[in-house]
Amino acid sequence: MVTDKLAAFGRLGLDIIASLGRSGRFLAGVLGGVSKPSVAFPLLLKQLYSIGVLSLAIIVVSGLFIGMVLGLQGYTILSDYGSEAAIGQMIALTLVRELGPVVTALLFAGRAGSALTAEIGLMKTTEQLSSMEMMGVDPLRRVIAPRLWAGFIAVPVLAAVFSVVGIWGGMLVGVEWLGVFEGSFWGNMQSSVSFTNDVLNGVIKSVVFGFVCTWIAVYQGYDCVPTSAGISSATTKTVVYSSLAVLGLDFVLTAVMFGDF
Amino acid sequence: MAQRTTEVIVGLFMIAGIAALMFLALQVSGLTPKAPESSYTLYANFNDAGGLTPRAKVSMAGVTVGEIREISLDKETFQARVVIDVNRSVDNIPADSSAVIRTSGLLGEQYIDISVGGDMESLADGDTFYSTQSAMNLERMISNFASGQ
Numbered sequence: 001m002v003t004d005k006l007a008a009f010g011r012l013g014l015d016i017i018a019s020l021g022r023s024g025r026f027l028a029g030v031l032g033g034v035s036k037p038s039v040a041f042p043l044l045l046k047q048l049y050s051i052g053v054l055s056l057a058i059i060v061v062s063g064l065f066i067g068m069v070l071g072l073q074g075y076t077i078l079s080d081y082g083s084e085a086a087i088g089q090m091i092a093l094t095l096v097r098e099l100g101p102v103v104t105a106l107l108f109a110g111r112a113g114s115a116l117t118a119e120i121g122l123m124k125t126t127e128q129l130s131s132m133e134m135m136g137v138d139p140l141r142r143v144i145a146p147r148l149w150a151g152f153i154a155v156p157v158l159a160a161v162f163s164v165v166g167i168w169g170g171m172l173v174g175v176e177w178l179g180v181f182e183g184s185f186w187g188n189m190q191s192s193v194s195f196t197n198d199v200l201n202g203v204i205k206s207v208v209f210g211f212v213c214t215w216i217a218v219y220q221g222y223d224c225v226p227t228s229a230g231i232s233s234a235t236t237k238t239v240v241y242s243s244l245a246v247l248g249l250d251f252v253l254t255a256v257m258f259g260d261f
Numbered sequence: 262m263a264q265r266t267t268e269v270i271v272g273l274f275m276i277a278g279i280a281a282l283m284f285l286a287l288q289v290s291g292l293t294p295k296a297p298e299s300s301y302t303l304y305a306n307f308n309d310a311g312g313l314t315p316r317a318k319v320s321m322a323g324v325t326v327g328e329i330r331e332i333s334l335d336k337e338t339f340q341a342r343v344v345i346d347v348n349r350s351v352d353n354i355p356a357d358s359s360a361v362i363r364t365s366g367l368l369g370e371q372y373i374d375i376s377v378g379g380d381m382e383s384l385a386d387g388d389t390f391y392s393t394q395s396a397m398n399l400e401r402m403i404s405n406f407a408s409g410q
Contacts, residue, residue, distance in 0.1 A: 042264065045264075045267055045268060045271050046267060048271045048274065049267045049270055049271050049274075052271070052274050053270055053271060053274045056274065056277075081369075082365060082369045083365075083369040083370065085365070085369065085370050086370070092289050096285060096289065153275075154274075156278070157274065157275065157277070157278030157281075158278075160278050160281035160282045160285060161277055161278060161281045163281070163285060164281040164284050164285060167289060181318050181325055183316045183317065183318050183325075183328040184316070184317060184318055184370055184372075186288065186316060187314050187315060187316030187317055187328075188314075188370065189289055190288075190289065190290065190316070191314050193289050193290040194290060195285075195286055195290040198290065199282075199285045199286060199289070199290050203282070
């Protein structure tokens with residue numbers, strides 16, 4: 001009995017390691033195969049539209065409300081110390097360093113990542129991928145690669161838009177409604193936010209998150225069990241793994257970027 | 262959807278991203294070429310500008326009337342030279358008014374308060390305040406008090 005359990009446990013561990021290995025080989029296969037630009041570009045464009053442009057609405061609305069909440073909360077706390085003008089730097093630093101990349105990646109995993117997994121999973125289940133191979137079309141290049149690249153490109157763009165909309169939302173609450181002086185709002189922000197340390201590090205974070213989220217999404221779709229239950233569990237896994245990977249990587253990246261050691 | 266429409270929309274999406282990055286670079290982390298408002302310029306020399314920053318507010322009787330454009334060191338007198346933009350509508354500041362650096366709250370930001378004088382003449386564009394009062398330095402005050410000076 002005990003040995004059976006031990007064996008099952010070991011098999012589980014081996015499964016996880018094998019799955020990691022498959023995903024690495026899969027990534028190398030996708031990034032390694034370079035198509036002709038004339039073929040690849042229209043495919044990339046279509047994916048950029050469906051996972052980038054169509055995600056804009058949720059990103060803009062969430063960014064606006066998160067900025068407004070930051071403005072309200074910051075004002076409540078800082079006005080106790082008579083330094084409510086500091087909400088500018090508080091909102092900007094929070095958004096640019098953390099919330100912009102992280103919340104964008106989480107929303108992206110929920111909005112676009114799950115859709116990618118379900119789409120590719122259904123293609124696999126209905127044997128579209130294998131028929132492509134029969135026709136001599138490499139599905140990794142034709143189906144997977146444009147989606148992966150579109151994810152890498154779209155997430156940093158979305159994160160930048162998120163931060164800007166959030167800062168605007170914070171300004172709306174802080175300056176327009178609660179009466180913080182606009183000059184001090186921007187002045188404090190500009191004196192404390194550094195372009196290389198804060199803005200560029202935020203962009204690097206969002207590139208990494210975009211890479212990880214899209215990789216997980218397309219791999220889960222490509223590797224799913226070809227049944228309806230398999231697609232549903234692959235979609236769940238995409239959202240769960242992406243969220244965990246984003247939050248975990250965020251800690252590591254923050255420690256490296258802002259940790260001073 | 263037509264290929265052309267997709268191209269245009271994705272192009273706009275990329276432009277939105279670049280514009281957002283430009284905004285983060287210029288407006289959030291750096292200086293911005295701001296459209297000149299209707300204001301005129303006054304100068305004030307301080308022995309110690311303390312924690313005064315560009316774009317901090319300038320007030321009279323607690324009402325914001327302008328903002329600080331620039332702070333630089335005057336190499337001849339070794340004083341801080343502060344360039345102040347005052348709203349055009351406030352055009353009758355008496356010429357013997359003085360500029361005082363104050364702190365809002367105990368830990369708040371510093372700003373310039375114009376303490377009004379009684380002269381019939383008004384300060385005009387490009388004038389300098391005659392009298393100024395530098396930033397209150399809490400540490401220096403405590404050390405002066407402790408050493409009995």
